Amino acid sequence: MKFDAWYTEPQTENLSLSTKIKDILYVGKSEYQEIQVIDTYEYGKTLILENTYQTTERDEFIYHELISHPALFTHGNPKNVLVIGGGDGGTVREVLKHETVENVDFVELDGMVIEACKKYMPTLSCKIDDEKVNVIITDGIKYVADVAKTEKRYDVIIVDCPDPVGPAAGLFEMEFYNNLYKCLTDDGVMVQQTESPLLHESLISKIKGHLQDAGFGFIRPMVCSIPTYPSGFWSFTLASKQNSPLETETAEIVAKMEKYGMETKYYDEEVHKGVFLAIPKFLK
Amino acid sequence: MKFDAWYTEPQTENLSLSTKIKDILYVGKSEYQEIQVIDTYEYGKTLILENTYQTTERDEFIYHELISHPALFTHGNPKNVLVIGGGDGGTVREVLKHETVENVDFVELDGMVIEACKKYMPTLSCKIDDEKVNVIITDGIKYVADVAKTEKRYDVIIVDCPDPVGPAAGLFEMEFYNNLYKCLTDDGVMVQQTESPLLHESLISKIKGHLQDAGFGFIRPMVCSIPTYPSGFWSFTLASKQNSPLETETAEIVAKMEKYGMETKYYDEEVHKGVFLAIPKFLK
Incomplete structure (x- = not known):
């Protein structure tokens, strides 16, 4: 597959974790924060708040x-x-x-x-x-x-x-x-x-x-x-x-x-x- | 600091982990594998074999x-x-x-x-x-x-x-x-x-x-x-x-x-x- 999209979270100043994504399911912005739900190959559907992994279906x-x-x-x-x-x-x-x-x-x-x-x-x-x-x-x-x-x-x-x-x-x-x-x-x-x-x-x-x-x-x-x-x-x-x-x-x-x-x-x-x-x- | 160098290990097809590096201390190639020792900000000195994290001073x-x-x-x-x-x-x-x-x-x-x-x-x-x-x-x-x-x-x-x-x-x-x-x-x-x-x-x-x-x-x-x-x-x-x-x-x-x-x-x-x-x- 040619399409090679990744989501990367800068976890600390010196560390980042990237997951290959299938799809971006939801992008929103509430009164408090940015909210995304993405679908990843390794961990399944994943909730992201303020560019930070919150939870994934897999783990x-x-x-x-x-x-x-x-x-x-x-x-x-x-x-x-x-x-x-x-x-x-x-x-x-x-x-x-x-x-x-x-x-x-x-x-x-x-x-x-x-x-x-x-x-x-x-x-x-x-x-x-x-x-x-x-x-x-x-x-x-x-x-x-x-x-x-x-x-x-x-x-x-x-x-x-x-x-x-x-x-x-x-x-x-x-x-x-x-x-x-x-x-x-x-x-x-x-x-x-x-x-x-x-x-x-x-x-x-x-x-x-x-x-x-x-x-x-x-x-x-x-x-x-x-x-x-x-x-x-x-x-x-x-x-x-x-x-x-x-x-x-x-x-x-x-x-x-x-x-x-x-x-x-x-x-x-x-x-x-x-x-x-x-x-x-x-x-x- | 402007110098922003990272080492990235593709851990699976769908997952990669990156650490910001201070220095590359050693690069070698033995009969069996490529060997590197890098110094990272988050985990200290780190041994890499075949582009795979082996062990770090910190953990x-x-x-x-x-x-x-x-x-x-x-x-x-x-x-x-x-x-x-x-x-x-x-x-x-x-x-x-x-x-x-x-x-x-x-x-x-x-x-x-x-x-x-x-x-x-x-x-x-x-x-x-x-x-x-x-x-x-x-x-x-x-x-x-x-x-x-x-x-x-x-x-x-x-x-x-x-x-x-x-x-x-x-x-x-x-x-x-x-x-x-x-x-x-x-x-x-x-x-x-x-x-x-x-x-x-x-x-x-x-x-x-x-x-x-x-x-x-x-x-x-x-x-x-x-x-x-x-x-x-x-x-x-x-x-x-x-x-x-x-x-x-x-x-x-x-x-x-x-x-x-x-x-x-x-x-x-x-x-x-x-x-x-x-x-x-x-x-x-």
Whole structure:
């Protein structure tokens, strides 16, 4: 084939990743950002925000399963879940695999991202219109500040945030973590994507400090590979008021996954503990 | 700065990774391959063979610690170790952190890689001239076939091999694994880098079948991030005749690491078990 088109993301000043593209499916500009959906040969359909790879059909299961299931099974009986960010819908889809979940408040700043993903990435966005999902188009930072002043509490909060620049910077600040703590029940669990251990080690360390100061008892990162993120080496951080994922009963996870008919490609009862043990020593 | 030079590796037909370079330190051509050492802004000095990233100063600890310590501590008392490939010397450096090790036979096909790394990547090659190390410039496939016919046996064999193309293809074939099994003591352990779970799933599955057919009792992959390898999502496979890493005494690892004064950046006693649990479900 003669047609040889590539999309290149300058991931840092000194690093760039290029994927060969089949097609450009969508180009839009919202109040907040530029939005593209492209179709790539290696990773399938890919969401790009502000010239940054967000998620791809081929590898999204890694990110979405790890940001969801360890936190939800660490809680054990989640009913009310808050998802902040993740307009593609992949996290919401995973959360709904837990039968105990009765309500998902899905707070996304940019409604145009949801609309683009509903149209072009249906394998991710397929559950956004589920009756248990309450889509709220607003700023997650402001949302948790408002909820913290009420009696409303969540069992699990998932912060599926972009990089800490622009409107998302506040999702990595002390005030936000204090409000998250207040918005959680007494046995609440939160989890957040926390960038690359190789490129953003000091940020991960800062987040851990904030979570400790906010009052969380158990705080641990997990690491995994996200092929299209800078360095490909990525982290999440889970913080829990009471429960430790290392103490979740393995048999309980197995039984629930079977009961729910839960299909996963990455997560299982061994991964649940393994990801909290296989943390590189330099991150501890 | 106006000077803006980049090195780009076409990692698959549809994917390429580029790093901004400070300098080209070495360009050579051996009987087997083209060899370059470049200095990059993001990852420091980087060894390139046949236009393929091999190892970088910044992230090499991930690869070299994981290919070494889980296998050596799973054995428990390794004295004679065989390292096949890994001309940069990073694996040999890690193996020598184990005080029990009396002899390392270091079999590398291409002496020019060793010479280039001795000169330009001393943080990796620093232990190649250690008195416990016996450098043997020959084909690893032929070497294990010859040793298998003798009485010589190794406690641990580490296959630090390149991609399965050209002269390295035989390092992924049944005959090689049969010979590895013969070259190991009754409580022997082997480990090999086994490519990307995302891009080479069927190869990993084929290797597992070969290791089972060769007679190994415990066989499990580990996964990690290697930022400069295709997809960044990488695997090793460990195969043991008797011992399981999941049964290594944690206190024993802690005590030995302290006794040896062993400094690591990735590996510790939690990682030892965690990496064999945190295996993506689709790989099992």
